[in-house]
Amino acid sequence: MWVLISAALLLSLTERSTCDTLAAPPKASPWTITFSPAEITAEKGLCAVISCTFTHPDNIKPTAAIWFKCPASGKCDQDKNIMFHSETPSKAQKGYKQRVSLLETDLTKKNCSVIINDIRENDAGEYQFRLHSLYTYPKKVNIAVSALTQKPSVLTPALTEGEPATLTCTAPGMCSGTPPNITWRWRGTGDNITELRDNITIQERENLTTMTTTHFSTLTFTPSAEHHNMMVTCQVTFQKNFQIEETVTLNVTYVKDPQITGNEMVKEDGTLDLTCSVDSYPPSDITWSKNGTSAPLQNYTENATLTISNVTREHSGEYVCTVQHLNRTMTASTVVTVMYLPVILPGSGCVDQAEVMTCVCVSQGVPSPLIVWPLLELNTERCSLTTSVLGSSVYSTISVPVGNHNNTTVECVSRNVVGVVREKLQVTQNKSQEKQREKELEGIIALLSDLKLITAFVVGAALSATICCIFLCLNGKCERYILLLMIYD
Incomplete structure (x- = not known):
């Protein structure tokens, strides 16, 4: 019995010893x-x-x-x-x-x-x-x-026309090996300009475990409107064999003077079309107004076309295009003229006096009309013509001898680009002149009557004297009286 107990205890101690040996951690290597x-x-x-x-x-x-x-x-x-x-x-x-x-x-x-x-x-x-x-x-x-797939980094600041700016191209990798070759290339409207830059700068950055080197190149220029939307490429070449590049599109802030196009002369009842254009980035806001009034007619962006149908004479005047670009305000203006058919105004007519007929024709229209007298085509001699302009009214006066016009109807013709108008002028007689002539005729008749009486008196007196003379001669006193008559005559 003791033998069995001893064997069991020995086996238990052996197993515990074996487990303790397997569970022990391995010794760590110092390398x-x-x-x-x-x-x-x-x-x-x-x-x-x-x-x-x-x-x-x-x-x-x-x-x-x-x-x-x-x-x-x-x-x-x-x-x-x-x-x-x-x-x-x-x-x-x-x-x-x-x-x-x-x-x-x-x-x-x-x-x-x-x-x-x-x-x-x-x-x-x-x-x-x-x-x-x-x-x-x-x-x-x-x-x-x-393969080389990393691209250079191109830093583009905010660009404004007329203000110098600097672009920076940084080569990929933070390496201190052979410096790369950096090339700038412009690609604009058909241009392909390559410019090598020698101002490559090396910057070193160091921390606790690494020291790296950055290669970059700068390009300084003064941007203009022509640079807007231009593509700039930075090409980096490593070891003369490995090339990578990055292309950026430039956005330049700029604005040009506004331009107004369109027909500034428009017929009455026609259509007015005016376009205000401004080349700018970013796009500008455009407002149309008339005669400088503050109330805008229409608002647009970039290109503004003002359209007015069935225009009237009241649409004539100055139209102003106002451009708002960021903090800058610019204006452009144009004067619109509405054209209309000539009108022959009251007061036009003819007066026949002293054997000369004078005719006046007054016409108004836009543009100023031209007045033509068909009467002048029949009377080319001894005629006079005068023309004057006052505002949109034209005054034309002709004088024709009465004996030359032969009672021809007097017509005034007024025309401009819009059309032609005709009007027959009324011919009136100068009555005051006729009355004067009648008085003069009556005076002549009265004068003639008085002359008859005087003539009769003179003839009678002469006859009486002759008879008296004959009588005296018969009485011997003739010579004296004849002498008196001779002295009297």
Whole structure:
């Protein structure tokens, strides 16, 4: 019985001892390395950063960092595969010399990160780290190389016509390798101008673990309206082989003087069409008004066409186009004239006096009408014509000898671009002149009557004297009386 109990106790102790041995944690290795990330994708022409940290025994002081580029087959940590050696740089392969550098040169900080500049296609593969000649870490990191797809960044500030501005093109990648070549290219209306810029600036930014370099170029110019909607391309070339570019479209704030087009002369009952156009960015607000009144007729944007149907004479006047562009106000104006058919006004007519007929024709219309007298076509001699204009009224006067017009009907014809009007003028006699002539005739008749009486008296007197003379002669006194008669005569 005691034998069985002893055996059971011994078996129980053996099992407990075995369980305690399996549960004990493994002893941590002092040699560890961590990659973040373990897989890296780099683009041709840019750079790749292998970010890593490592540990080592406390009694070890690291003095050199060695990186190997592993071959497709075979052992990696061999001298022929060294791509970086911090203590002896000459040991690095020719293709990697001056392309690889530590981001942290103080190895006591346990940072093994390196940057590989000017990435090439044959840089793809696995890499392994070794701490001096003490220990090669078995864990590896892989770099994949892809085509260059990143684009440069073009910074475009707000552009205003007449104000100098600067465009900035920043090359992709924060690499300290070979500086890229940056080219600016303008593409406007049919133009293709290439301009190389030498003012490439390098900026360095540094933090606790990395130091990166930025390459950028600036282009300074004074924008104008012609630059609006122009395309500007920034092209970046790495290692003379890998090119990328970015194109931006410029938006320039500008405004030109407003222009008014349309027919400023319109016939009555016709249609008035006026268009106010302004070239601007952003688009301007346009308002039409008449005679400077504040009440707008119509509001538009960019192109404003004012249309009025069945216009009347009251639509004549000044039309003002007001343009509001941001904080700037501009105006343009035009004067509209409504044309209408001539009208022969009251007061037109003819007066026949003193053997001369004078006719006056007064006509009004827009534009000013032309007055024509058909009577002048029949009487080309001894006629006079005068014309005067007062506002929209035209005064035309003709004088024709009465004996030449032969009672022809006097007609006034007035015409302008709208049409022609005709009117027969009434001919009136000057009655005051006729009465004067009648009085003169009566005076002549009266005078003739008086002459008859005087003649009779003179004849009678002469006859009486002759008889008296004869009688005296018979009495011997003739000579005296004859002498008196001779003296009297």
